[in-house]
Amino acid sequence: MLSLTHVTKLYGSVIGVNDVTVDIGEGAYGLLGPNGAGKTTLLGLITGQLRPTMGQVRVFGDRPFANPDVLRRIGFCPAADLTERRVTPREWVRYLVRLSGFSSGDAADLADVALEHVGLADSLDRPLGTLSKGMRQRTKLAGAMAHDPDLLVLDEPFDGLDPVARHDLVGLVRHWSRTPASVQDKPRTLLVASHLLHEVETLQAGLAVILGGRLVASGTATEIRTLVDTIPAEVRVRCDAPRRLAAAVCDSTGTESVRFEGDDVLVLATREPQRLAERISLAAVAERLSIHELSAADRSLEGIFGRLVRLHRGVAS
Amino acid sequence: MTHPERLAPVPAPADSAPVVPEHSRHALAASILAVAEFQLARLRSPLRLLMAGMGVIFPAAVMLAVRWAAAAIGNGSGENLDAGREITAAIGMDRAMAATMLYALIPEAVCMLGLLVTMCPAVADELERGTWIHVAVRPAGRMALLLGTYLAAVLWTSCVAILAAILAVLVSGVPDPLPLIGVLSGLVILSALGRGALFALPAVILPKRALVASVAVALVVEYMAGFIPAVINQATVSLRLRSLLVAWMGWRYKVPADMRMLVDPQPPWLQVTAVLALSAVLLAVATAILEYRQFPPSEEI
Numbered sequence: 324m325l326s327l328t329h330v331t332k333l334y335g336s337v338i339g340v341n342d343v344t345v346d347i348g349e350g351a352y353g354l355l356g357p358n359g360a361g362k363t364t365l366l367g368l369i370t371g372q373l374r375p376t377m378g379q380v381r382v383f384g385d386r387p388f389a390n391p392d393v394l395r396r397i398g399f400c401p402a403a404d405l406t407e408r409r410v411t412p413r414e415w416v417r418y419l420v421r422l423s424g425f426s427s428g429d430a431a432d433l434a435d436v437a438l439e440h441v442g443l444a445d446s447l448d449r450p451l452g453t454l455s456k457g458m459r460q461r462t463k464l465a466g467a468m469a470h471d472p473d474l475l476v477l478d479e480p481f482d483g484l485d486p487v488a489r490h491d492l493v494g495l496v497r498h499w500s501r502t503p504a505s506v507q508d509k510p511r512t513l514l515v516a517s518h519l520l521h522e523v524e525t526l527q528a529g530l531a532v533i534l535g536g537r538l539v540a541s542g543t544a545t546e547i548r549t550l551v552d553t554i555p556a557e558v559r560v561r562c563d564a565p566r567r568l569a570a571a572v573c574d575s576t577g578t579e580s581v582r583f584e585g586d587d588v589l590v591l592a593t594r595e596p597q598r599l600a601e602r603i604s605l606a607a608v609a610e611r612l613s614i615h616e617l618s619a620a621d622r623s624l625e626g627i628f629g630r631l632v633r634l635h636r637g638v639a640s
Numbered sequence: 641m642t643h644p645e646r647l648a649p650v651p652a653p654a655d656s657a658p659v660v661p662e663h664s665r666h667a668l669a670a671s672i673l674a675v676a677e678f679q680l681a682r683l684r685s686p687l688r689l690l691m692a693g694m695g696v697i698f699p700a701a702v703m704l705a706v707r708w709a710a711a712a713i714g715n716g717s718g719e720n721l722d723a724g725r726e727i728t729a730a731i732g733m734d735r736a737m738a739a740t741m742l743y744a745l746i747p748e749a750v751c752m753l754g755l756l757v758t759m760c761p762a763v764a765d766e767l768e769r770g771t772w773i774h775v776a777v778r779p780a781g782r783m784a785l786l787l788g789t790y791l792a793a794v795l796w797t798s799c800v801a802i803l804a805a806i807l808a809v810l811v812s813g814v815p816d817p818l819p820l821i822g823v824l825s826g827l828v829i830l831s832a833l834g835r836g837a838l839f840a841l842p843a844v845i846l847p848k849r850a851l852v853a854s855v856a857v858a859l860v861v862e863y864m865a866g867f868i869p870a871v872i873n874q875a876t877v878s879l880r881l882r883s884l885l886v887a888w889m890g891w892r893y894k895v896p897a898d899m900r901m902l903v904d905p906q907p908p909w910l911q912v913t914a915v916l917a918l919s920a921v922l923l924a925v926a927t928a929i930l931e932y933r934q935f936p937p938s939e940e941i
Contacts, residue, residue, distance in 0.1 A: 334936050363937040370777050373934050389931050391667075391779035399777040403770035409685065414678075421674035422778035424667025430674075466774065 324348050324512050325369060325474065330378035332364050332536075339364035341536035342378070349510035351500040353523030355547075356533035362516040363402065365533065366478050369514070370399045382474065395423060398472030400463045402479040402516075408452030412443050412462040415451065416469050423470040437469035438462070441495060457488030464492065468499060475499060477515045481522050493525050500526070520544070555579045555592040558599055561616035562607070565589035571606035572599065587615070671780045675788020676795070683758065683796050695754060695800045699745040699808035706741070707813065736891070738812045739820055743885050746805050747827040748878070752835060752858055754797035759839040760854045762789040763847040767935060782930050790840060790923065794832040801828040823888045827881050830915045834877030835862070837919035840926035844933065869901040875918060879904055880911045887911070 325347040332339040340361045356362050367373040368380050371387030371394050380387060387393040407415060416434035421427060438447055441461040451459055460480060467475060477496065481489045500513035517523050523530060524544045531541040540550055562568055569581050569589055577595040584590060593599045600617065607614050682688075766772035766785065775781040805824040809817045838861065842853035862878045873879055883904040886892055895903060904911065 339936070367937060372773065372776055373936075389782075394777060394781070395779040397777060399773070401770070401773045403773070405771075406769045407771060410681075414681070418674055418678050419774060419778065422671045422775060422781050422784060424670055424779055426666075426670055427674075463774075 324383060324510065325514070326379075326381040327365075327368070328379045328381075330368060330375045330380055332368060332373060333376045338536045339373075340368065340375075340533075343533075343536075343538045344378075345531060345538055345541065347512060347514065347529075349512055351497070351513040351526055351528035352515070353526060353528040353530045354514060354516040354533060355518070355520060355523055355530055356516075357518050360518075360533045361536035362518075362533055363478055364536070366399070366476055366514070366516055369474075370394075370397055370476055395470075396473040398467035398470065398475045400467035400475075400477045400480055402482060404456065404483075405451055405459045405463060409450050411448045411450055412438055412454070412458075412465065413447040415462060416466045419466040420469045425470065433469045433471075434465070437465040440468070441465045442491065455488075457484050457492075460484060460488070460492060461495075464495065473509055474512045474514070477513070479517055480515060481517065481519075489522070493522070497526055500528075553594070555594050556596045558591045558593060558596050558603070559616070559618040560589045560591070560603060560614060561587050562589065563587065563613045563615075564610070567610055568603065568606055568612055571610055572602050668780045668784065671778065671784030672788045672791060675775075675784045676791040679758075679789050679792035680796065683792065688757075691757065692754075692796070692800045695750050696803045696807060699742060699750060699804045700811040702745055703738070703741065703808050703812040707811075735814050735816075735820060736889070736894075738809070738814045739823070739885070739889055742805065742808055742812070742820070742824055743827065743881075746801050746808065746824055747831040747881055750801045750804050751797055751828055751831040752862075754800055755793055755832060755835045755839050756851060756854055756858075758793035758796055759790065759836045760843050760850040762786060762793075762840065762843040762850075763930065764843070764850055767847060772935065782933075783927050786840060786844065786927055786930050787923065790836050794829075794836050797832045797836070798829050801832070823885065826888065827884060830884070830912065831877065831881055833919045834880070834915045837922035837926070838862070838877065840923055841929075844926045844930040867902060870904040871901070874904070874914075877915055877918065880915045880918075884908055884911045 325345075327343050327345050330343045331341055338361075343365065354362050354365065364373065368375055369382060369387065371382075371390060374388045382393050383396055385393045387397070405415070410418075413434060416438055417427075417430045420430035420433045420437075425433060435447070438444065438461075441464050443458060443461050443465065446454060446458060451462065454462070460483075464477070464480065467477070475496075480496065481492055484492065496513065496515065500511065513526075513528070515523060515526060515528065527544075529542065530544055530547050532539050532547065540547060542550070560568065565583055565587060566589075569583075569591075572578060572591065573581060577593045577598060578591055579594065580592040582590045591599060603614070603617065606612070683692075762785065763772070766775060775785050778784070802825045805828060806821055809821050809824070814820060835858070838857060839850075839854045842857055843850045846853045862876055865873055865876055867873075867878075870879055870883070879902075882902065883906070886895055886903050887908045892905070906914075
């Protein structure tokens with residue numbers, strides 16, 4: 324359904340996407356990466372807004388750039404908020420559906436169905452400027468889904484939403500992606516870009532992780548977590564005698580590398596950060612060392628991305 | 641490590657979905673109409689309506705001011721008395737003088753200004769509002785955006801300029817005003833079609849500097865090159881409009897000899913065809929450029 328082969332996109336000397344190769348079939352997928360990682364550029368390539376500098380993008384077997392036959396089958400919900408303040412959700416979605424080539428009457432029916440589907444039946448004729456961010460997000464989603472696309476691409480669809488609105492939208496998107504081919508008469512693919520792992524996890528989607536324009540890993544959420552856990556995590560200790568501490572803990576199994584930063588910082592790499600922390604405590608007591616600071620392994624998404632990149636570049640084993 | 645490869649699909653449980661109607665065959669026409677309607681709705685904002693109102697009143701106000709000034713000079717005493725009487729007579733009764741002033745004010749000034757504010761931001765407005773991406777991802781979105789905006793700009797500007805013509809002709813006090821209104825309306829429509837297409841080019845080539853670029857194009861192409869003798873300059877809208885004014889007002893043999901080189905002697909149908917052909921070529925080029933333009937994500941909003 325969707326295939327990228329050694330795709331690179333350059334903006335002058337700036338790399339947007341770097342040598343990405345991926346095949347995506349029917350089902351739900353998440354594109355995960357921090358801000359500036361190249362997600363929006365990748366979505367721009369997939370939705371035919373951008374042309375690859377190198378490599379090949381194929382959607383439904385065709386190049387998407389300036390190709391109406393492909394664009395007709397794509398629904399796209401961009402990350403940017405709607406700034407059309409005077410327009411109502413009904414007018415906006417009808418407009419978008421008409422731009423997909425539907426007659427005015429058909430567009431009116433489809434727009435009303437889609438807006439009802441996203442829970443905006445009571446706010447059809449309120450100007451967008453008077454709606455909450457969550458309602459505007461729903462409007463955008465209705466605009467992307469109303470013409471019944473085969474590929475639905477959502478860029479940061481849950482960004483800035485409160486937990487309730489987020490929960491509702493996740494349910495909505497999950498519902499769309501799981502509507503079976505037997506009902507729809509055609510396979511469907513959902514691609515959601517996000518910088519929040521848990522958002523994509525809740526969709527129970529396959530994951531692709533992008534960083535610095537490169538696709539650094541892919542698989543299910545469990546596979547990604549397992550993969551991350553295999554990468555040595557760094558534990559940083561600031562103490563008065565780092566070399567003595569290193570000598571005391573290095574014999575413990577799982578410590579894979581040691582380095583010193585200045586006179587008072589010890590950085591240890593391990594696959595078992597919890598066990599290492601316990602070992603450091605015991606060594607500090609035994610050796611009568613003063614520990615000023617102990618930073619646990621970075622479990623944040625940025626940390627996970629950083630470790631994946633190191634792994635991708637062959638820095639970590 | 642799991643390297644980029646084919647991802648495993650998520651199984652799909654049973655559920656229901658809305659039924660969609662058949663797709664229209666006239667996708668492009670429907671899209672163009674949709675954009676035109678949407679842009680016209682945007683133009684009905686209080687600020688745009690105020691600007692349009694000013695555009696309607698401005699030529700009539702100028703004509704009225706000239707009449708009052710001429711009357712004041714004519715009713716005064718002293719050395720300007722004779723000149724004032726002549727001007728009063730000319731403004732109140734002479735169709736040629738009124739038509740020339742109204743031509744300069746309406747098909748040239750009002751149309752040009754109207755198109756500058758409606759056609760120039762065709763792409764820049766979408767990029768600023770964050771709506772470009774919504775439109776560009778639709779099958780005929782880019783083409784429809786340009787042609788629909790053009791249609792809306794032509795309709796809006798023509799309506800404003802024709803209303804301005806009606807009001808100004810009535811205020812100017814020329815006898816038998818209907819034919820003059822007809823001539824001006826025809827010139828307004830052709831001016832809007834031609835200049836709208838001309839401004840489409842800067843709108844797609846330099847979206848963020850479209851207004852400045854369009855003013856430069858208007859000055860250089862329409863006003864400076866437009867006054868190159870007609871045997872050389874065949875590709876400006878201003879030449880065609882001037883020639884049509886001369887033809888439709890029946891001035892062909894009244895034009896001073898030194899001005900004849902600025903007028904094309906070809907018949908009116910050929911002038912109209914030339915404006916339409918020029919508009920079609922300009923729009924085709926602009927559409928082709930927009931179809932292949934790429935806007936990096938950072939250029940939106």
